[in-house]
Amino acid sequence: MEKKKVFHFFSSRMATKFHISRRLLERGWRESTNANEAVFTDQNLTLNDEISTHLEYKHLLARLSAKYFPDKMPLTYCVNDQNFEQVLAKMTYEHYMENNRYQKTIADLKWILKPSMLNNGDQIKLFNNVEELRTHFASVNRLGGEHVIQQYISNPALIDGRKYTFRVHAVFTNYDGIFFYxxxxxxxxxxxxxxxxxxxxxxxxxxxxxxxxxFSHIEQRASQTLENFPVVYQQMCSIVRTTVKSLLKLAPDYLKPQQRRIFELFGFDFMLDQNGKVWLLEINQAPDAPTFEENRLDQILWNVYWNDILDDFVLPIAHATKPHYSNFTHLLKQRDCYSFFADLFSKISANL
Structure with missing residues (x-):
């Protein structure tokens, strides 16, 4: 008997849904406007937004990092319209006082200001010292709300003399653990x-x-073209594993198994410095991916990646096929992602 090939997405504008729907259609599936007749829907793609925001929102990720893995991210301060004076005073005391004398500028100490809830490079600002930050926060034209002030990595590793950053995708599931492409x-x-x-x-x-x-006219290359990527990748795996374990301390039921199997994609952004250390910069929930034709990485990365997503996650949910995970590292098994007793203890503690 042929298995049902029907899916339903409320909207396919998001990159993840665009690519999954495109490839399902290529494989002979039909898109339905009725979720009840579909074997794969939007509800299979979202775990728990309330908890996932602790990765997506930069100030929440910074707090998580400061508590559990402060050595994995650049030094970061959470700042908003209410506390900016205290934060800047703290930064001054911690970094710009030498022998009880104020130093306006410290060599190689610079800062990057990011809105916590915006992506695509919107409203990112760079500052040479804390005085420039004070001038910015005194402006009536500045963007308000939650931000992070992050120490700028002044010794980045370079490719052909140019700065670069990494993006690698992770897959979180509520039935088989955590995977890293x-x-x-x-x-x-x-x-x-x-x-x-x-x-x-x-x-x-x-x-x-x-x-x-x-468009910033950057150049994109597949990570496999970098000779040192296998070594860098091992550091990335350690960071992702630590990040997830830390999040599960905050929310033990985040990946609790349910009758409905769910997976969600996250894009982890990293930077390598000249000492060989990998830094976690930020994490993007439902990360963007090119939806226009003839992207230069299609053949070497994207076509393989999206077919792997279908074969290893979509079809096993929809048709109970066996995944192979050959292009993924299985960072955490399901037993590492949920403990009934840890969940119970967390709920009891919350009610005390």
Whole structure:
């Protein structure tokens, strides 16, 4: 008997749903407007947004990191409209006082300000010292709300003299643990790296594909083209594993098995410094991926990746097929992701 090939998405505008629906249609599936007749729907793609925001929102991730893995992320301060004066005073005391004397500028100590809930490089600002931060926060035209002030990594590893960052995808499931894709890509700045002129050209220092609503003309390469990626990847695996374990301390029932099997994609952004240390920069829930034709990484990365997502996650949920996970590292098994007793203890403690 032929298995049912029907899926339903309320909207396919999100990159993940766009690519899954496109490839299901290529395999002879039918999209239905009725979720009840589908064997795969939106509800199979979202775990728990309330908990996932602790990874997506930069100030919540910073707090999680500060509590459980402070050595994995650059030094980060959470700042908002109510506490910015205290935060800047704390930064001044901790970094700009030498022998009880205030130093306006410290060599190689610079800062990057990011809105906690925006992506695509929107409203990212760079500062040479705390005085520039004070001037920014005194402005009536600045963006309000939750932000993070993160220490700028002033000694980044370079490719052809240019700064770069990594993006590698992870898959969280509520039935078989955590997976980390074995390949990703790097965003390489279009300009040679230099700090001699400060931050006049943000495109030297920020490698987002889109920056303040405009294409930044970065170069993208598959991570497998980098000779040192196998070594770098092992550090990444350790960071992702630690991040998930830390999140589960905060929310032990996040990956609790349910009757409905669910998986969700997260994009982890990393940077490598000249000492060989990998830094976690941020995490994107339902990460973006190119939806236009003829992306230069299609053949070497994206086509394989999205077919792996179908074969290892979508079809096993829809048709109970056996996944192979050949292009994924199985970072955490399901037994590592949920404990009934830890969940029970957390609920009891919350009610005390």
């Amino acid at each position: 074995k390949q990703g890509y790097v965003n390489i700045s279009a300009y040679p790296f230099s700090l001699s002129e400060g931050f006049k050209n943000k495109k030297i220092h920020i490698t987002n594909y889109v920056l303040d609503g405009e």
